[in-house]
Amino acid sequence: MLTGAYALFGVPRVSAKEEVKEEGYVELFEDADFKGRRVKIAFKQDVPRLNDVSSDDGQKGFNDWTSSVRWKFPPGWKATLHDDADYKDRGVELLGTGQLESKANLNADKFNDKTSSVRWIETK
Numbered sequence: 001m002l003t004g005a006y007a008l009f010g011v012p013r014v015s016a017k018e019e020v021k022e023e024g025y026v027e028l029f030e031d032a033d034f035k036g037r038r039v040k041i042a043f044k045q046d047v048p049r050l051n052d053v054s055s056d057d058g059q060k061g062f063n064d065w066t067s068s069v070r071w072k073f074p075p076g077w078k079a080t081l082h083d084d085a086d087y088k089d090r091g092v093e094l095l096g097t098g099q100l101e102s103k104a105n106l107n108a109d110k111f112n113d114k115t116s117s118v119r120w121i122e123t124k
Helices: none
Strands: 025-031 035-042 068-072 077-084 088-095 101-103 117-122
Touching: 025 077, 088 101
Parallel strands: none
Antiparallel strands: 025 035, 025 068, 068 101, 077 088, 077 117
């Protein structure tokens, strides 16, 4: 039996867990230190070819341009930046922590100007 205000309208209560929306993103930048053109990829939106997306200035194509990256998405997920289109070849894994994370220069990962696709993977 339902109780409280929701019972009056016949609407079942929603648990706190169900109310939580999973949100997040990966933001790719053309230059080190989060400068230059950028592309923001929504949580769980795989991008098989960065050549097919437009950056913040409307210019199409972001293949092999990424030099720095910021991300924020829930724990239990990772986003992988792949060297080739269609999620092929080696990659850099970005782990979700629920907090804002970043890599100011992908040269440290020997991955500067190499990202061609992005894939989300659940790890839990």
